Amino acid sequence: MFRKTNTAQQGSLLSSVFQYLTAGSSKRFTDETAWQNIFYKQVICRIDENLFSILFSSDNGAPNASIRTLIGMMILKEGEGYSDQKLFENCHFNLLTRKALGLINMDDPVPAESTYYMLRKRITEYHKETGIDLFEKTFQKITKGQIVDFEVSGQSIRMDSKLIGSNIAFYSRYELIHKSLVLYYKHAYEKPFKFLSDQERAELDEFVTEKSSATVYRSTESQIKERLISIGKLIYKILNTVSESNNTHYQTLKRVFEEQYKILDDNKIKITPDKEITAKSVQSPYDTECDFRTKTGKKTKGYNHNITETCDPINLINLITVTQTAPATHPDNKFTEPAIKNSQEILSDNVENAHTDGAYNSEKNQTFTKKENINFYLTGFQGPTGQYDLTIKDGKIQVYDNLANTQIPVTVTKNNKYRIKTKIGYRYFTDKQTESCRLRKQVEQLPKEIRDKRNNVEATIFQLAYHLRKDKTKYRGFFKNKIWAIFRSLWINFVRIAGNLIKGSQKIKTNVRNALCFSVFVNFIFLIFNLTRLESYKNSNCKLS
Secondary structure (H helix, E strand, O other), rough: OOOOOOOOOOOOOEHHHHHOOOHHHHHHHHOOOOHHHHHHHHHHOOOOHHHHHHHHOOOOOOOOOOOHHHHHHHHHHHHHOOOHHHHHHHHHOOHHHHHHHHEEEEEOOOOHHHHHHHHHHHHHHHHHHHHHHHHHHHHHHHHHHHHHHHOOOOOEEEEEEEEEEEOOOOOOHHHHHHHHHHHHHHOOOOOOOOOOOOHHHHHHHHHHOOOOOHHHHHEEEEEEEEEEHHHHHHHHHHHHHOOOOOOOHHHHHHHHHHHHHEEEEOOOOOOOHHHHHOOOOOOOOOOOOOOOEEEEEEEEEEEEEEEEEEOOOOOOOOOEEEEEEEOOOOOHHHHHHHHHHHHHHOOOOOOEEEEEEEHHOHHHHHHHHHHOOOEEOOOOOOOOOOOOEEEEEEEEEEEEEEOOOOOOOOOOOOOOOOEEOOOOEEEEOOOHHHHHHHHHHHHOOHHHHHHHHOOOOHHHHHHHOOOEEOOEOOOOOHHHHHHHHHHHHHHHHHHHHHHHHHHHHHHHHHHHHHHHHHHHHHHHHHHHHHHHHHHHHHHHHHHHO
């Protein structure tokens, strides 16, 4: 039967850590402002184990390790950028890591590797079956408690995104098709492909034993095209003969073929032109969920991560409220509405101000923020400034030519459209274009203090990707990359809370020290004053006598 972990840390008489530590070390070990104790209190103890009870049966499916400890290990792994080996090494032999996880005695057992991986597997399978992300729910529970306890105001939020590559190589078209075939061949149910002719089996053996990168390197463009047709014919026959719906690699091979080839009327195959292959096509058989995108000249095959955090000036600390992950082609403006709604669920007050850059702007988001009475502050506007500046004054539209520095007369057509006469004909304007001009001016006139609020979220984005090399994660697949982003966000929030508590503790110590110094100083002044009066009294008595 599933049982919750007891959060009360109880020391053992025979295996207590304290009998091996000096007085100074014991003091630092139990210091409430030390990171290990803050992590245990602010993260581990906030994990709601009831969320995970659905993964275990009611009679004999109890986990053989604490759910809190296992989830805490996962957060520590991504927070510190550990490998799995380094994580378990620290859990076994690092006293501070053990204390952070609630393992305070020398004989408190560390969860086995198999238990650790099995929990991740169960959560992943549960997500595939139901679409429910237990890690995301855990993040919401932990963050909501932190927001309440530290009185974090959510009236103002800001957001930014970052493209992060999946742990895959950049493949040419031939390498992509070839590796998809090889992967299926290794996991096929229909070996040894008796339905193929001797010549076709010989071709298949040649394809699966070659190194595709070497073939691309030593072949000309025309030779690669010939090999693409040859390998395409072979894949087409395999797909038409075999049906393995439960084989993931078969499904990948089928999708790659449908994206990279076209079937003509006479059942001949043709290579799909490059322009017709979308960015959502398979980028690697090892990660079929990532997309391709070019942003500011940088090519990425991976995922788009969006971070939303509080930014109210009254806050001592600002916390991440929502972490969103989507394929790389997902536009930023589609993050906006869900981010605000999900933030609102864990915040104690209503969102009144949202600070973003121009990539988050859309007509839908403008409508949504107006409906919710949210000030939607954009720090930029996509696209260059147009030739014509459109304004509405006294209910009439005015058009100003920025190049000629002149105002142009506007006429209204029978269809209530605005137009001006140019050297090459008439130019028409819509209400949407007028609204865009108004928004652009609004962005340009934003006060500096409002504009600067969004900029600080870039520091959070930097921390999110702190342990990455060349902006690529260690993981493949959408869900694994999403888990990574959630745990990194939990760690960032923890570091901010720890910094605030440590700073507050130091401030209290400073105030106490100052108060003591002031008290000593006042007592010293009174002592001098009294001594002076006593001396004066003695002198006066001597004179009288």
